[in-house]
Amino acid sequence: MQFADNPQAWHEVPPTAGLPLHLSDLLPGRADLAPAIADFLQVEHAQLESSGTAALIVALHALHGLAPHRHIVVIPAYTCPLVALAVVQAGLTLRICDLQPDSLALDTQMLSDMCDSRTLAILPTHLCGRVSAIHDIQAVAQACGAWVIEDAAQALGAKVGNDSVGSQSDIAIFSLAVGKGLSIYEGGVLIARDPAIRAACAAVSQRLAPARPLIEAQRAIELAAYALLYRPALLPLSYGRPLRHALYLDDWLAAAGDCFPARTVLHKPGKWRQAVGVRALKRLPAFQADLHQQAVRRLPQLRAINSITVLEDEEGKGTWPVFILLLPDRADRDAALQALWGSGCGVSLPFVHALPDYPYLQELIPAAALEKRALPNARRLAARILSISNSPWLDDASFSYICATLANICKRSY
Incomplete structure (x- = not known):
């Protein structure tokens, strides 16, 4: 990983742009x-x-x-x-x-x-x-x-x-x-x-979904920790270190957060966590407007990279937590991940595989979908996809660094 080359290497950008909580x-x-x-x-x-x-x-x-x-x-x-x-x-x-x-x-x-x-x-x-x-x-x-x-x-x-x-x-x-x-x-x-x-x-x-006090108490503690740690200077501890450890082990599912339990426990969210959400919700429209403006400003740099496809809204006006790109092929995408995933600049994967290719889902997927020639478009997309955080914590120099890295990788393959 090229962490030392990243202009923003002194702190961590989250993989998606979430609304930061205030204390x-x-x-x-x-x-x-x-x-x-x-x-x-x-x-x-x-x-x-x-x-x-x-x-x-x-x-x-x-x-x-x-x-x-x-x-x-x-x-x-x-x-x-x-x-x-x-x-x-x-x-x-x-x-x-x-x-x-x-x-x-x-x-x-x-x-x-x-x-x-x-x-x-x-x-x-x-x-x-x-x-x-x-x-x-x-x-x-x-x-x-x-x-x-x-x-x-x-x-x-x-x-x-x-x-x-x-x-x-x-x-x-x-x-x-x-x-x-x-x-x-x-x-x-x-x-x-x-x-x-x-x-x-x-x-x-x-x-x-009954009330489950012990689970809700755990969620309240986790929410308080999240509010404290979801900031650039502390994300290397809560997100960056586990990410880089997973990448060191070549465990892409853990790195992308794609490991999920077989069953989800349903319960009632508590009133304190709801109150936190009510307070934060008041800031969400302005936050999303800023993300949209940042996306509009940065999209031309991505569109200008030869042979990269930027996936955008098909209609309406979406939220912009990330940019989603398709690189020319798996080799280019994997080269980009090797250079950028774990570098602290918010490059990641939305999901690692098409659904039939997750080992822990194999028994749940219909047999026809498990065939190697099935679902070619989804599998080709999964092999080429890349996400870039649209977090306001990703500065212009780091975004330009990402674009230059992608341009160089795609240029080498042609």
Whole structure:
């Protein structure tokens, strides 16, 4: 790793641009975060859960209760492994759909061929806050009678026109985990258009997500530590050192944070953590506006690098926690990771593999998706993808250093 060459090597840039917490956010208090987020999203109702994965599990149980004869859930071949684990935990049948070439969007022809009267839900993903067009997916869902759940984990605050991402589908899921736009260390939000679906989700949550005081106490301690350590001078201790140790061991799953438990514990988030979220939420619009301005300013440097593809919003206005790039091939991408991952400048991977290629998911993935020639577009994307943090802590000199490194790597391969 070329840590010494990095102009910003004296401190650590996080892999995504999360809203930093102020110590004043940690003052004692009790509040309800769900109504504040509903107001922020300009939707009628929001439901708070213990994580984005928990929110997805609740949503899937609720929909299956409304349509017990439907049991198939279709998800993208390149997304967070927790999505696949949530489907299995909900007791439903997983189906994996390929992506369009050089895109994060689902292959709608393959999707259409996969869906029938047994399909419960389709889960398009607004990966890393990039807004995907979902009109064609909604049309496929409508044709077979399925619901659409938008996975908007990092897209809290993203817009399509004047509407929040997800507000025009049946359900949308947002994450409040570490590094997300708004974090209460672990948390998730669910929104639904239809009152019957909202009622079903509330009933499932009441049944599956009880108060768990010991877990909540642990989360409160973790949130306080996160508020203290999520700053450039201390991130080398909390994030950088474990990252570089994982890279030294050549453990990419640990380095990218892709190791997840088989089951997610659901519980009620406590009132103090909610109060922290309510206070921080007031700063989120200005923070996201600054990230967008920074992205607009830096995107031309990335677009100017020969043979690199920058993945951008397909419609609307996304959040910009990271830039997502596709390099020409795996060799170039791996050379970029060798030079930059672990250097302290916020270069990383969204996810290491396409879903069928995670060893710990092998038993959950349909056999057809495990074939080497299956899902070629998602596997090619996984081999070429790279993320660069859009954190305000990444200064211009370091961003230029990243761009120059990428340009040199791509130039050498031609």
